[in-house]
Amino acid sequence: MPLPTTHPAAQLRVGVSVLILNERGEVLLQQRGDDGLWGTPGGGLNPGETFLEAAHRELHEETGLTCPDLHLLPLEEGVVDAPAFHVVSPGRPLTYLVGLRALGHLPTAALDAAHPDDSGETLALAWFPLNDLPPLSGEVNRANLNVLRRRSGLPPLNPACIG
Structure with a gap:
């Protein structure tokens, strides 16, 4: 069931996603301490x-x-905003994420x-090929990596890659 795009207790959080590539075109990901999954x-x-x-x-x-x-990406690639970019935490208001990518x-x-x-x-850091990614933490990370995959001529990730 999709979340409502308006909610009386919803909040906005403004942030930035950092995309780092190495000379082989691999992306730097961190294993997150909150859910054990990977993201930028x-x-x-x-x-x-x-x-x-x-x-x-x-x-x-x-x-x-x-x-x-x-550096910041141009707006067409750099903007982070969508109804799917949200955080649901017990006892906290629904939070939508907006921001830019670097x-x-x-x-x-x-x-x-x-x-x-x-x-x-951060539990761990590792380089990953864009065509062989670990389970990702949340929709924002899937969208972040799809920007890099598009630039490399790879198809977008499907939602099943979210842990």
């Missing part, structure tokens, strides 16, 4: 922070890495220097 680094903006500042901060917090060429490139060996913060948000 990212998170909410702090008050007064730009999308790009948030992308750099979230990447560093969740991986310990910095990416000099990180893209950058790092060498495969960069992962050797990765050190996520100790918040427990």
